[in-house]
Amino acid sequence: MTRTLRVVDARHPGAVLDGLRDALEGGPAIAPRADDRAPADLPGTVPQAVSLVVETSGSSGRPKRVALSSDAVLAGAAAADGALMGPGQWVLALPAHYVAGLNVLVRSLAAGTEPALLAPGHFDPRAFVDAAAGLDHPTRYSSLVPAQLATALDAAEADPVVAEALRRFDAVLIGGQATPATLVGRARRLGVTVVRTYGSSETSGGCVYDGVPVGRTRVEVVDGQVELGGPSLAEGYLDDPERTAAAFVMRDGLRWYRTGDAGTVSSDGVLTVSGRIDDVIVSGGEKVSLGVVERAVREQPGLADAVVVRAAHARWGEVPVVVTAAAPPPSGAADDLAALRRAVAVVAGRAAAPDRIVRVDVVPLLPSGKPDRVALTRLVRDLAAS
Template structure:
């Protein structure tokens, strides 16, 4: 049983069978070039961390455990040096990768060496900024972005390609997934289970709730369907705004959330640890995504709230946004 993070809603207890977990581990090994030894740098009670343990059991290797505490690039680098298997892997969320890249670029040679030591680094949990990926790959890191959820036993799409026998399709703009890694359902919640899982022509499908499309076998994820607001009568996909905001210097860890507005209904608000030129940011977003998507303001905090999984705590970030003074959105 895996409890979801609850980053945007009520936590759910996802029931996964042994067969689903092992099918995911086998598909991952096939996509990564074989089984190997792992550094476990994520909490084991979330699916990405649990899958590191499952993959290790399937491979017969002993994982190196990071343990609790603040993610420190030097400590991670030291643990990477303890790996002894021919094939070496780890699984990270983007904020961890960003800290490693910052440290390596800042002169920590052992961190750069650690990044190059891995035969594969899975990065998931949220969208990976293209600029961060390019910086990591310039340092020699071999990255694979992952898409999936607890309901699919973790990542089932690597770099846009379904792994193993996973099938992904688009239905009315939303992604659905089928394959041997699907969960049994939600523990003690038959109504939610029947709403998320359904059978068609003898094939069981999971409704992800994610916006996206599939072309020539490649999956593109646009963002959560429940992370859409109506601002001034126009739809705004906050995930798209966030990806664009994160491309700006100093805003690589920014979170974009919704805030109520007496004039526009709701507006996007940026919560970040760095200050930025609001006018320039508004103009950039308006040019590429439309005026309704332009952030109304930037809330600067000392530290962004995160869940224990490493993902941003969007509920807490939205609370921070609500507590700040309002500015008028771009006219």
């Protein structure tokens, strides 16, 4: 059996909310997009179980269309409520075609509350505060990416009204990419309750909070790769059986999603993600995780937005390169790089020390809000060739 699939323009979050409501009640499935154009290869129908199709390019590679059931997204909402302070009212500050933004809408529908919807585009802390002022439920949440949190904290440190608005949230979920510990520390010093989330479109969004799986989510590390199981898993990739078979596997009678992330689970069950498995380079004969390097770089003052990519090197084979929109310090780029190399080497070894820092006006982002690593890798390559 099948059901109709229709495109919904995510530039109008209210339309996505209405479409989700219909889809979860058995109406047409929806595919939220950043515009109103339906791709030529998007089917007009989907399997009956599918309510939501989320297109994502991840951090690299060709786009994927993740097919999610009503049961999966509602299981994710229930798990979140159980891990937080129960059902509440949300401010939507993320794109409504991004799974974290869609989660805000699904959780609002599940809770029977009306979300405050920010207009898509540049994140404005004042608009965020105004939206929060309109909430009337005693339990309040929002979801941000690290760059938005940093912008909000900058405003809060200069304006007590913004600070108080942030403190009134029972939780501000932070996901989409690794969140620097320094950023979390800034938030907590201001009294802002932040929860770091881990997950993806394939898991109906965040299903691990501060390293701990929520609800019936299960986490295992198999051959160094993080695998996630539980009721919030996607059906698979729409019309892509090969990718589905590679990413979703059965083991011990349970279905698992192979995340492509490297990580470890502590003896008390806390997950630590160290980076992408395919982001390991060999530099001078030593393996270097770009994810580990990136986390170390982001802990340095002024480099919270940094992205670390690979680059070819005549002597070492490949090396890490830092890309950032931050302005160089008064001391000069050479001193800046030397200090950064020392700091990273202490954490990750000499082979992990960045080869150079590339300054850009703006770090390019994917529609999900994650850095566009493909574009940045190409930029670094082209600069080296010029």
